[in-house]
Amino acid sequence: MLLAILAGHDVSLSERAIIGAAVCIHLEFKERVAVPLKLHIIACSTRPGRVGIGVAKWFEGVAVQHAKFASELVDLATFNLPVYDEPRHPRLQKYEHAHTKKWSASVAAADAFVFVTPEYNFGPPPSLLNALDYVYLEWNYKPAAFVSYGGMSGGIRAVQTEKLTMTTLKMVPIIEAVSIPMVAKQLNEAGQFTPNEAQTDAANAMLNELLRWAEALKPLRQAK
Numbered sequence: 001m002l003l004a005i006l007a008g009h010d011v012s013l014s015e016r017a018i019i020g021a022a023v024c025i026h027l028e029f030k031e032r033v034a035v036p037l038k039l040h041i042i043a044c045s046t047r048p049g050r051v052g053i054g055v056a057k058w059f060e061g062v063a064v065q066h067a068k069f070a071s072e073l074v075d076l077a078t079f080n081l082p083v084y085d086e087p088r089h090p091r092l093q094k095y096e097h098a099h100t101k102k103w104s105a106s107v108a109a110a111d112a113f114v115f116v117t118p119e120y121n122f123g124p125p126p127s128l129l130n131a132l133d134y135v136y137l138e139w140n141y142k143p144a145a146f147v148s149y150g151g152m153s154g155g156i157r158a159v160q161t162e163k164l165t166m167t168t169l170k171m172v173p174i175i176e177a178v179s180i181p182m183v184a185k186q187l188n189e190a191g192q193f194t195p196n197e198a199q200t201d202a203a204n205a206m207l208n209e210l211l212r213w214a215e216a217l218k219p220l221r222q223a224k
């Protein structure tokens with residue numbers, strides 16, 4: 001219909017320009033009201049008695065209030081991933097096991113990730129490294145941010161090592177982060193985490209930057 005109008009002899013050049021501008025505004029509006037990008041907040045510790053789930057729940061609340069992503073808390077423990085047990089390289093996506101297929105679907109559904117990670121022996125928890133190994137293409141071109149916690153270090157040594165692995169998976173780890181030293185002091189008996197002001201500010205700054213990267217990397221994800 002629009003093409004017919006534009007092709008018609010009785011439409012002046014200026015009218016065509018107006019119609020063209022209206023189409024541009026419409027497309028721009030469509031882009032702006034598009035479905036929000038999907039953020040997965042991954043609780044990386046899987047051990048019984050872990051404190052990380054309380055930290056992850058706090059961050060989920062921040063992300064919901066931030067409201068720029070469609071966010072979801074993903075508890076790695078619920079996937080019960082054994083030590084990597086697929087016979088083929090994950091790049092082939094020829095998965096044999098139900099746990100891999102379920103994990104693959106979860107990772108594939110996200111546009112961006114926040115890893116809520118402890119530090120074990122100055123490094124990442126094996127549960128996270130194992131989960132990263134399980135799939136490959138599903139991680140590609142997605143930004144990653146970190147909420148780390150631990151003792152004095154606030155988990156930052158674990159994060160540095162996690163970033164190295166993630167770049168091999170074609171992820172983009174971002175600089176803005178939340179690190180929580182002496183995490184136990186901010187947890188109550190029920191395992192609920194109470195942030196300080198700096199941590200809440202850092203969480204929001206991180207989400208803002210993560211959104212920019214998630215949007216910027218969208219064409220690369222679509223071209224996969």
Ligand SMILES: Cc1cc2nc3c(=O)[nH]c(=O)nc-3n(C[C@H](O)[C@H](O)[C@H](O)COP(=O)(O)O)c2cc1C
Binds near residue numbers: 047118120122
């Ligand atoms: C195997 C192991 C190694 C640890 N290594 C470190 C460490 O290197 N640095 C640190 O700050 N805390 C370390 N901790 C203490 C953890 O920060 C603390 O146990 C924290 O609660 C772990 O997170 P989670 O309870 O969510 O698993 C370690 C804990 C475990 C279980």
